[in-house]
Amino acid sequence: MLREKFHLDLEELINMLVELGQFADNALKASIDALDTKDVDKAIEIMENDVKADVMYEEINDFAILLIAKQQPVAIDLRRIIVAIKIATDIERIADYAVNVAKSAIRIGNETHVKPIEHVKEMYVVTSRMLQLALEAYKEEDLKKAKKVAEMDDEVDSLYGQTIQELLRLNQEKPEYLAQITQLSFTSRYLERAADHVTNIAESVFYLVKGLHYDLNN
Template structure:
């Protein structure tokens, strides 16, 4: 009984660590867009430097989960919890990487005046961050209803991405002298769309955790 209690405590600790990892990644996304809005090169550089915190915690979570699988040889639900933890941790780490990619685009844009309004990009960010927050809550509560809501929201992000890319391409065609800046803004939109996709992957992991079945929610 004591062994089981210790194992349950370790699973709970792992869950809390993963949620903390997700919050770190979400904060990195928020800071990257703040750096874009303010054309804050120093903040962008800080985001890149701070990425190691996400990488270190991801490695710690993966090592603990792998160790528990090998040591405890868990069955059924507990094994799914650990497998899901490994998968979700990877998606969260990728979200952190994409925040770094946004920061790098901010640096490439530099302090030159933005020639095209970017007010719709923060709107896309708001929706994406809400997806991340809801997916983390769904994971913590093992709530498949919330997980499916996240996946449904991804369709809206895809539509926003398509609309923004169309605007940027039209502007680029009419103003080829600004092709470099517009290209970086297009990359940023793509990175945000990919963040939403990884968040949907997290939702898939939650459904697998609860139902024991895999679903492709990105279709």
């Protein structure tokens, strides 16, 4: 009976993590949309809603710590809880990057974009796919999906490199757009870092299944 309750609690913990992951993904998409459409009001709303991510993160941590205290799990079950705490931290950071992108959207405001932000939008699309796959890998303890996440990170890195090169060139051609180019550079970096945190989630899945730490960024 106690064992059954413990597994139900673990399932609840996983569901809480997935909910936080969806929140972070939605926030990131909304911030990119706000940047693309120059919607300052939407960007402000994203910043105001970030408190929800903080609350969800704290609830996950509190629930995980309570599980350890009440059940005193060992081996794989303990790893499941420890990994949940670590994944929650990575997801919360992704939500923070959504806020950072929203801030850049506000700073750019209604200014005409120096270039279409297609690469930035592509970076988000890949990062979003990575996050969904990473959460599936966690739920299913699927190493193949976790490895695929790390491979997709290379695509984000490539897009990041292309975007920065384009922005550097534009900075030479249109120095009057320096402030905007700086914010677009920041945004690209935020997405690249968000993808790195998703890769961290994939590494946590490897630790969960194998009990060993793997560096999937190399």
